[in-house]
Amino acid sequence: MVYYSSWMDHIRSLPEYAETVTWHYANVDEQHTYRTMPKAETGDVVTAVELVMEKLMNRDQLNDSLETLYVKFLVHLVGDMHCPMHAGRRSDLGGNRFSIRWFGNPTNLHSLWDSTLIEFVRKWSYTEWRENLDVLDPQEILSLTRGSIREWFEETVEAAQIVYQNVEEDQNCGYDYMFEHFPILELQLRRAGYRLAALLNRIYR
Numbered sequence: 001m002v003y004y005s006s007w008m009d010h011i012r013s014l015p016e017y018a019e020t021v022t023w024h025y026a027n028v029d030e031q032h033t034y035r036t037m038p039k040a041e042t043g044d045v046v047t048a049v050e051l052v053m054e055k056l057m058n059r060d061q062l063n064d065s066l067e068t069l070y071v072k073f074l075v076h077l078v079g080d081m082h083c084p085m086h087a088g089r090r091s092d093l094g095g096n097r098f099s100i101r102w103f104g105n106p107t108n109l110h111s112l113w114d115s116t117l118i119e120f121v122r123k124w125s126y127t128e129w130r131e132n133l134d135v136l137d138p139q140e141i142l143s144l145t146r147g148s149i150r151e152w153f154e155e156t157v158e159a160a161q162i163v164y165q166n167v168e169e170d171q172n173c174g175y176d177y178m179f180e181h182f183p184i185l186e187l188q189l190r191r192a193g194y195r196l197a198a199l200l201n202r203i204y205r
Contacts, residue, residue: 023048027090082192
């Protein structure tokens, strides 16, 4: 699962996967929700997760190769769906054109939330992340995994709005920013993990 969690990023430029390029995100501008935003014709992260779930719930119609492909999609897309900047504004390409500095080094808001922040905050292995995030009791897990895929994504939209509210273009971000925003990062990671497990259980139990 760890290996395939980033697999879709590596194959997105291949011609046979061209239709999946827009599947990684769903831009939501200020004063909008996912419901009110114009949609990409080729789909977005929400419609992609819904499509993949539909395919896997009817997996008796798939051969083994296609079933494996859709599971790999699901692992990646549920993670993307919970990353705040994958619900970022269309006007700045989900934070890719929102310039900031991280401890004085030029970067952008998308890159910070996509990888830099998680790699900087904790020097943990994947196993250590799992052990420290997987701490909810059954009732808490049930509460976290209720709702629809679209409702889950609207929570990511709300997280993205908080991120935007707390940073200015070209701001130098450092320890203060890290300590203030790490709870959002941890919450989104926990949501993604438990919800991916819930979807896989829905398919295979």
